[in-house]
Amino acid sequence: MIKALSPFGGGLGSSGGTCGSLAGALAILGILMGKEGPEERDHRLMWKLSNKMVKVFREITREYGGMNCSDIARIDWKDIKQVKSFYRDPSSRRRECFKVIAKTVQELEKLVDDYDAKEEA
Numbered sequence: 091m092i093k094a095l096s097p098f099g100g101g102l103g104s105s106g107g108t109c110g111s112l113a114g115a116l117a118i119l120g121i122l123m124g125k126e127g128p129e130e131r132d133h134r135l136m137w138k139l140s141n142k143m144v145k146v147f148r149e150i151t152r153e154y155g156g157m158n159c160s161d162i163a164r165i166d167w168k169d170i171k172q173v174k175s176f177y178r179d180p181s182s183r184r185r186e187c188f189k190v191i192a193k194t195v196q197e198l199e200k201l202v203d204d205y206d207a208k209e210e211a
Contacts, residue, residue, distance in 0.1 A: 094117075098114050100159055108157060109147075112194065115198045116143060119139055119202075120140075123205075146201075150194060162187060163176065
């Protein structure tokens with residue numbers, strides 16, 4: 091799975107677009123609740139939880155000015171010097187990316203745990 095989510099970095103394919111941690115969280119919800127074939131239906135709660143995840147992510151990233159990688163990391167992924175600095179400099183914005191990823195994982199876990207608790211009830 092990590093391999094499959096690797097291109098989500100840098101704002102989906104190093105585009106600076108939507109943060110890959112949001113895309114990854116939605117992919118996990120799809121794996122857990124999505125249909126396996128075109129003739130099937132998604133789990134009844136998948137869209138509700140996906141929408142909730144997007145809203146939560148919007149709150150997580152509010153302080154950065156948006157949900158895009160370019161808002162959080164603030165680098166040009168096509169500029170090799172900026173990319174090298176991002177990965178090598180311990181004081182780079184990479185720390186902010188790790189914070190966003192950690193918060194996203196925590197919120198995804200809450201959503202999934204709440205879903206599991208409802209399914210067991």
